[in-house]
Amino acid sequence: MDKFLAFGIVGLSTAAIYAVIGSGLVVTYTTTGVFNFAHGAAGMMSAFVYWQLTIGWGVPVPVAVVLVLAVFAPLFGLLFARALAPTQGLGDAEKLVMTVALLSGLIIVARWIWNPNVSRTLPKFFAGVRPIHLGPVTITWHQALTMLVAVAVAAGLRILLYRTRTGAEMRATVDDRALVGLTGADPQRANKVAWILGIELASVGGILIAPTVALDASQLSLLIVSAYTAAIFGRLSNLPMTFLGAIVVGCLESYLAGYLPQNEYLPGLRLAAPALLLFLALLLFPHGRLRGRDRKLSSVPLPTVNGSLVFGAIIVVVGIMLATMLGEANLITYGQMFAFAVIALSYIPLAGFAGQISLCQLSIAGIGAVAYSHFGAHGQWWAIFAAMAVAGVVGALIAVPAMRLSGVYLALATTAFAVVLDRWIFTLPEFHLFGLKIALFDQGSVELVGPHLFGLNLDSTWKITIFSSVCLALATFGVAMLRRSRFGRRLIALRDSESAYATLGGNLLSAKVAVFAVSAAIAGLGGALYGMQLRSVTADQFNLVAGLPIFLIVVIGGLGAVGSGFFAGVTFAGPLNVIPVLWPSLTNLAQVLPSAGGAFFAGGALGEGAVAGMRGSFVPVLRDKVTGPLLIGGPIVLWVLRLNDVINGWLFTLGALIVAVVARYWAQARAPKPDVEPEIPVEWWGVRRDWRAEDEEVLDRAVTARS
Structure with missing residues (x-):
C-alpha cells in the first residue's frame, strides 16, 4: 500500500504539470479556434531560457522565474498571436500547417542555440529543503509546488473565462469576430490575451517538468502528447475534464513505471502509454464541430x-x-x-x-x-x-x-x-x-x-x-x-x-x-x-x-x-x-x-x-519552338561536358540554372502581347461591345453603392 501511495503522489505531481500545459492548450483553442501543435515547443523554449538564465548565466532562481514568466513568455505569446493571425480566416489544414511549422522550427532553433550534444540538467525547486512526510508518503517541495500551481491555475482560469468580460470576449471571438466587434469589444486584443495566457501556461509547465527530465528539444516538445490527451478528455473545451484527463495520464505513467514487469519488451510501453491513451480517447470520446472550422478548399489540378x-x-x-x-x-x-x-x-x-x-x-x-x-x-x-x-x-x-x-x-x-x-x-x-x-x-x-x-x-x-x-x-x-x-x-x-x-x-x-x-x-x-x-x-x-x-x-x-x-x-x-x-x-x-x-x-x-x-x-x-529545345538541350550538352570532365558538378548545376532562367525570360519576350481592350463607358455596354453575363452584376453593385 505504501508503494501504491508513493507512486500515486508522483503521478499526481506529474498530472499537475500536464494539467497546466493542457489547460493552456484548451484556452488557446477555445478562444482562437487554432489547435496549437507547437504548444509544447513553446514550453520547451521557456525551459531552455530558464536554464540559460540560472545555470548558464548564474541569475538567481526567483529573478529568472520572473524574467521568463513576466517578460519572455508574454513576448513569445505575442509572437504566436502575430504568426497565427493570418490563419484566422483559413481552414483546418492551413492552421495545422502553421502550428506544425512552428513546432518543427522551434525544435531546430533550440538545437541551433543549445548544442544537443551537451548534457543539461536543472535542479528541482527547494531541492535542499526537507520533504513533507504524511504517514508513509513523502512529498518533495517540488511536487507540492506543482500541485499548488495546478490548483491556482484551475481556479484562476475558471474566474477569468466565466466571471470576467475579458473571458467572455475571448470565448466569443472564435465564433464570430465581426459580431464581437459590434458589441464594442476588441477581437484582436482578446486573441492576444488568449495567446499570452496559453504560452504563459506552457512556460510554467515547461519550467516545472524540466528538472524531472533531460533538457532535450524533441523530448520536451513531445511531452505535449500527454497534454494533448488531457485536452481531448476535456473535448478541447472543458477545463475540469482536462484536469481529470491529466490525472489519468499522470497516474497511468507512474503506476506503469512502478508495476510494469521488468522485461525487454515492456519498457517502451510506459513511454508510449500517453500516446496510446490519446489514440483511445480520440476514438471513444464524442467530438463536436471543430471551432472556427472553415470549408475553403483549394482546387486539385488534373494532370494530362x-x-x-x-x-x-x-x-x-x-x-x-x-x-x-x-x-x-x-x-x-x-x-x-x-x-x-x-x-x-x-x-x-x-x-x-x-x-x-x-x-x-x-x-x-x-x-x-x-x-x-x-x-x-x-x-x-x-x-x-x-x-x-x-x-x-x-x-x-x-x-x-x-x-x-x-x-x-x-x-x-x-x-x-x-x-x-x-x-x-x-x-x-x-x-x-x-x-x-x-x-x-x-x-x-x-x-x-x-x-x-x-x-x-x-x-x-x-x-x-x-x-x-x-x-x-x-x-x-x-x-x-x-x-x-x-x-x-x-x-x-x-x-x-x-x-x-x-x-x-x-x-x-x-x-x-x-x-x-x-x-x-x-x-x-x-x-x-x-x-x-x-x-x-x-x-x-x-x-x-x-x-x-x-x-x-x-x-x-x-x-x-x-x-x-x-x-x-x-x-x-x-x-x-x-x-x-x-x-x-x-x-x-x-x-x-x-x-x-x-x-x-x-x-x-x-x-x-x-x-x-x-x-x-x-x-x-x-x-515554344525555340525555348523548348534550349531548355531540354542545354542541360544535355552540359551533362556531356561533365561526363568528359570539361566542367565540374558545380558548373553543371550553375549552367543548368542559367539555361532555365534564360529560356523562361526568352519565352516571355517571344510570347505575343495580349490585345488590351479599350475602356468603354458603361452606357455603351451592349452597343460598342457585346453584352456579357457579368455586366448585370457589375451594374447592380454600382447602383447599390451609389444609392
Whole structure:
C-alpha cells in the first residue's frame, strides 16, 4: 500500500504539470479556434531560457522565474498571436500547417542555440529543503509546488473565462469576430490575451517538468502528447475534464513505471502509454464541430496523360544524370532525393485528394524499410511488393479506427500512432506472434541490399539511384492516373463533404481504407528505397520529428499537385544538403527553411503552391519552338561536358540554372502581347461591345453603392 501511495503522489505531481500545459492548450483553442501543435515547443523554449538564465548565466532562481514568466513568455505569446493571425480566416489544414511549422522550427532553433550534444540538467525547486512526510508518503517541495500551481491555475482560469468580460470576449471571438466587434469589444486584443495566457501556461509547465527530465528539444516538445490527451478528455473545451484527463495520464505513467514487469519488451510501453491513451480517447470520446472550422478548399489540378509521361521521363533522366556525374559519397547524399520524393508523394492521394491529414507517413516508411530488409535479405525482387503490401495493411488498419476522425483529430491520431512506433514498437527486440518470428529494428539497425531484377544485380549506389528514379516515375504516373480515375474523383468528393459523399451512396469506410492503404504502400516503397540507398537504417531516421519537414515541403509544393513529391525530394535532399556544404555556418538556417516555407504557405503567401507556379512558368517555355529545345538541350550538352570532365558538378548545376532562367525570360519576350481592350463607358455596354453575363452584376453593385 505504501508503494501504491508513493507512486500515486508522483503521478499526481506529474498530472499537475500536464494539467497546466493542457489547460493552456484548451484556452488557446477555445478562444482562437487554432489547435496549437507547437504548444509544447513553446514550453520547451521557456525551459531552455530558464536554464540559460540560472545555470548558464548564474541569475538567481526567483529573478529568472520572473524574467521568463513576466517578460519572455508574454513576448513569445505575442509572437504566436502575430504568426497565427493570418490563419484566422483559413481552414483546418492551413492552421495545422502553421502550428506544425512552428513546432518543427522551434525544435531546430533550440538545437541551433543549445548544442544537443551537451548534457543539461536543472535542479528541482527547494531541492535542499526537507520533504513533507504524511504517514508513509513523502512529498518533495517540488511536487507540492506543482500541485499548488495546478490548483491556482484551475481556479484562476475558471474566474477569468466565466466571471470576467475579458473571458467572455475571448470565448466569443472564435465564433464570430465581426459580431464581437459590434458589441464594442476588441477581437484582436482578446486573441492576444488568449495567446499570452496559453504560452504563459506552457512556460510554467515547461519550467516545472524540466528538472524531472533531460533538457532535450524533441523530448520536451513531445511531452505535449500527454497534454494533448488531457485536452481531448476535456473535448478541447472543458477545463475540469482536462484536469481529470491529466490525472489519468499522470497516474497511468507512474503506476506503469512502478508495476510494469521488468522485461525487454515492456519498457517502451510506459513511454508510449500517453500516446496510446490519446489514440483511445480520440476514438471513444464524442467530438463536436471543430471551432472556427472553415470549408475553403483549394482546387486539385488534373494532370494530362502526356504531361505525366513527360514528367516521368524527366525524373528518370535526372536520375541517370546524377548516377553518372556524382561520386559514391555524393550519390549516397543526393540520391536520397528519389526515396524522399516517393515518401512525399504518399501525402498527395491521402491529404491532397481525400483531405485526410496524416503526420505518420515517415513512420510507415520505416515499416516498409523493415519489411523489405527481412523479405529481401538476399535481393529478392518480390520483397519490394511485399514491403508495400505490409505498409498498405498497416495504413488500412489505421484507417479503420480513425474512421470517425477528421481534420485536427485525425492529425492527432496519426501523431499518436507515430509516437507509439517511435517509443515502443520500433524499440522491441525479436518476438513471436501466432508462430511467426517478427523482428523490427531489434534495438539497433537493419541492413538492406538492392534487388535482383531482370537479371541485373542492383548492388551499387548508382544502380540503386537509377532504380529509385524509375520507381518514383512509375509511382508519380500512377498517382496522376489515380487523380484522373473515377476513384480519384470520388476521393475529391470525399474531401469536399464526407456527409454529402455518404448521402449520395458512397461508402466512407471502403474509401478511407483504400486511400490510406494506397498512401501507406507508396510510403513503404519510399522507405525501402531509402534503406537501399543508405544500406543501413535505424529507427531514429523514421521518427515523428524527422518527418515534419517532409510534410511541410509537400505543403509548400502544393498538396494537390502530383509534382509535389519530386519537388519535396529535390528540396529536401538538394538545397538542404548543398547549403551546409557551400556555407557551413548556415547549416542550422538551412534546416529552418522548411518551417519558414510552411509558415509562409499557411499565411497565403504561396497561393496554390510552388509546383503550380513552376508549372505555369515553364510549360509555355517547353511548348515554344525555340525555348523548348534550349531548355531540354542545354542541360544535355552540359551533362556531356561533365561526363568528359570539361566542367565540374558545380558548373553543371550553375549552367543548368542559367539555361532555365534564360529560356523562361526568352519565352516571355517571344510570347505575343495580349490585345488590351479599350475602356468603354458603361452606357455603351451592349452597343460598342457585346453584352456579357457579368455586366448585370457589375451594374447592380454600382447602383447599390451609389444609392
